[in-house]
Amino acid sequence: MSFSVDPDASNTTGSKPKVDVPILKDLTIDNITENVHRINSQADDARLKYVLERLVSHMHDFARETRLSTKEWMAGIEFLTAVGKKCTDVRQEFILLSDTLGLSLLVDSIDHPKPPASTEGTVLGPYHTHDAQDKSAGTNISADPDGEPLLCLCTVKSTTGEPIPGAKIDVWETDSKGVYDVQYEDYSGEKPDGRAVLRSDDQGVFWYKAIVPVPYRIPNDGPVGVMLEKLKRHPWRPSHMHFMFEKEGFDHLITALYLRGDPYETSDAVFGVKESLIVDLGTVNAEQAKKYDIKEGSKLLTYDFVLVTDEDTKKLRDAEAMKAMKALGRDRMKILEGLPVPDVD
Amino acid sequence: MSFSVDPDASNTTGSKPKVDVPILKDLTIDNITENVHRINSQADDARLKYVLERLVSHMHDFARETRLSTKEWMAGIEFLTAVGKKCTDVRQEFILLSDTLGLSLLVDSIDHPKPPASTEGTVLGPYHTHDAQDKSAGTNISADPDGEPLLCLCTVKSTTGEPIPGAKIDVWETDSKGVYDVQYEDYSGEKPDGRAVLRSDDQGVFWYKAIVPVPYRIPNDGPVGVMLEKLKRHPWRPSHMHFMFEKEGFDHLITALYLRGDPYETSDAVFGVKESLIVDLGTVNAEQAKKYDIKEGSKLLTYDFVLVTDEDTKKLRDAEAMKAMKALGRDRMKILEGLPVPDVD
Structure with a gap:
């Protein structure tokens, strides 16, 4: 079920690398998430892949769980655009959004235990x-x-x-x-x-x-x-x-x-x-x-x-990360430069 | 454990309504989400409350599951700001982002079964x-x-x-x-x-x-x-x-x-x-x-x-929404104007 995406694939002298990617067709409410994960998994960076995988899963689950309507989706697009437009050198409306939804405090608590x-x-x-x-x-x-x-x-x-x-x-x-x-x-x-x-x-x-x-x-x-x-x-x-x-x-x-x-x-x-x-x-x-x-x-x-100390912080952060991964049922994870990534090698 | 947020609360002739909200103090990785839900639950609109509740839950779970670092969070803030800045009357970079992460197709599939x-x-x-x-x-x-x-x-x-x-x-x-x-x-x-x-x-x-x-x-x-x-x-x-x-x-x-x-x-x-x-x-x-x-x-x-027909679409959409709520284990939901909301009345 994989397919070479390179349009020059038939050109055997072509120098572009051929990448095997999933067949992206007939995607539905139920199968789109795994397919987006598969196409995104071409990235080299293990951490980027993991973060994207979690981001896409949560974004899609959010839409599925709310049965998000096109009208609401568009309101969201317009809201985010307005937030971006409000940002200047001395005003960061996205940070304000993060602050008011509790994300900023959460991230600080995770990163600086x-x-x-x-x-x-x-x-x-x-x-x-x-x-x-x-x-x-x-x-x-x-x-x-x-x-x-x-x-x-x-x-x-x-x-x-x-x-x-x-x-x-x-x-x-x-x-x-x-x-x-x-x-x-x-x-x-x-x-x-x-x-x-x-x-x-x-x-x-x-x-x-x-x-x-x-x-x-x-x-x-x-x-x-x-x-x-x-x-x-x-x-x-x-x-x-x-x-x-x-x-x-x-x-x-x-x-x-x-x-x-x-x-x-x-x-x-x-x-x-x-x-x-x-x-x-x-x-x-x-x-x-x-x-x-x-x-x-x-x-x-x-x-x-x-x-x-940096050393005590690192120890505590790593231990809390591994504890969180275990609690999530994600056993095959390792800590790479202080951040969890799938342990696939 | 609740507290009147109105600074004029001691002024008994004040006309502002007093709203009972949770005590927002000593918030941690483990309790911030429920507290953000509680303060947001002051909204009148049942649908807005449900959508926000799911949004905040997923956003926080995303940070907890990835152990999102401050540096990564800031990269995200900068990315979203750049996306907003790229939007013009004839270019919608947030829609492009939604499209390339599979959200657009998903929302269309949900809204137009x-x-x-x-x-x-x-x-x-x-x-x-x-x-x-x-x-x-x-x-x-x-x-x-x-x-x-x-x-x-x-x-x-x-x-x-x-x-x-x-x-x-x-x-x-x-x-x-x-x-x-x-x-x-x-x-x-x-x-x-x-x-x-x-x-x-x-x-x-x-x-x-x-x-x-x-x-x-x-x-x-x-x-x-x-x-x-x-x-x-x-x-x-x-x-x-x-x-x-x-x-x-x-x-x-x-x-x-x-x-x-x-x-x-x-x-x-x-x-x-x-x-x-x-x-x-x-x-x-x-x-x-x-x-x-x-x-x-x-x-x-x-x-x-x-x-x-609108009628057939509505029937199908409502049925799929209720099926999805059941699959999620959310039994106490009802469909209001085609969209699920908690059935709390």
């Missing part, structure tokens, strides 16, 4: 940029005069409690109106605001000044906003500050801290809140005010971040 | 337009002097063999280079070529002149082309002519006829070929040449199309 003693990760969101400038300890990341001043005193350590010096730490937050710098029309990238790149010192300490985060709406003037409205979901995110840690030998940590008592603490539009990431803000005392050059009584955020 | 005695449907493709003009019988739909002349003599009947007069028939094909009119840069919509809208006469007959279809490549200069290349799939479609039938009381028929012996007959890039839609071209004899004003010996295409 955390042992109990470490800092949990959460969604990156669409507003991280590479415009933030390197700043020294004590910098004020916010130029917003209307924000409520906040002193941030943090440390970064390993799971064994050792300080991690020289970690690169990206921090970013909105202004007091709940708007990121990139969301302003006149944003050029030259004057980033509400963001900085910091380094931890020999004691693993990093500290800076910022403003108290406020809740904000994810951009809901696009197709994702329309979707949320149809689902009767609000577009709010609870007050938070983003953090991204990079340090050789340690797993990349993308996380955020949330303020306790926020009205959206338990209904985050992008599912990012974790109890371990909720903080109670303190108050700057006289000694701290003097030491850190900030008004006594200002709000104070303290947090000790714990990074996991 | 055909009893054995009727003409099978196939993919619409992205090149149907509304620019085609109403033409009388005998029109030559192609202005391409390089095409091989083709006389098309067709009928359209019901499954009981009755001629269907007054059916609206859209026909469209490429020129002799394998290019649709809309694919030319200077296309304005004012001079459609290779397409027409015809009507069947009292005997259910419709006839016209065209050119012999040729194989062509689906547009592979965009992200879908890149995907096909990675999958080592060719972008060719076998020679075919498209047909779309509309007639009150009958199910919309989207189909195409394929030429037997085409090098891509069994490897169509969009999975559209069905044995019942493959035709052997004949030759115009002397009598036909005179009657239809075309050179004797020209190629001849004859086909008798059979439409299914």
